[in-house]
Amino acid sequence: MTSILFVCLGNICRSPMAEGALRQAAAQRGIDLTIDSAGTGGWHVGDPPDPRAIATARTRGVDLSGLRGRVVRAEDFHRFDLIVALDRSNLRDLREIEPDDATARLSLLLDHVRGREGQSVADPYTGDLEDFAITWAEVRAGAEGLLDWIEAT
Numbered sequence: 329m330t331s332i333l334f335v336c337l338g339n340i341c342r343s344p345m346a347e348g349a350l351r352q353a354a355a356q357r358g359i360d361l362t363i364d365s366a367g368t369g370g371w372h373v374g375d376p377p378d379p380r381a382i383a384t385a386r387t388r389g390v391d392l393s394g395l396r397g398r399v400v401r402a403e404d405f406h407r408f409d410l411i412v413a414l415d416r417s418n419l420r421d422l423r424e425i426e427p428d429d430a431t432a433r434l435s436l437l438l439d440h441v442r443g444r445e446g447q448s449v450a451d452p453y454t455g456d457l458e459d460f461a462i463t464w465a466e467v468r469a470g471a472e473g474l475l476d477w478i479e480a481t
């Protein structure tokens with residue numbers, strides 16, 4: 329497994345935070361991965377992550393400012409080994425648009441965290457910085473769980 333795509337709704341909060349958290353955790357473990365993020369909705373195509381997501385990640389040593397929102401494309405199901413949804417709704421959406429010949433595996437991020445299987449990452453969009461901190465903790469735990477899984481397979 330060498331390539332992972334994180335997917336949330338708008339690609340400005342949870343999925344870029346997950347991308348940043350996995351980049352950081354993989355670098356700390358010396359694991360080389362291709363990591364990207366996308367959304368199922370197109371409202372924020374070309375936009376940077378939410379300023380609160382950028383600020384939250386920055387305080388943890390991760391720079392998200394260069395990321396830009398994009399929409400999941402059919403070719404992503406062939407380009408990535410694993411496509412990771414941040415919530416159950418987006419996982420359902422991914423299954424609906426998944427091509428019949430897709431090669432990527434689909435999962436839910438918190439399925440990789442013991443005791444959190446089947447749960448969605450909290451969406452901080454309508455919240456404050458405290459909500460973004462909670463989301464960061466969840467995506468960081470998911471990143472660590474993903475790396476544990478990758479190392480075990």
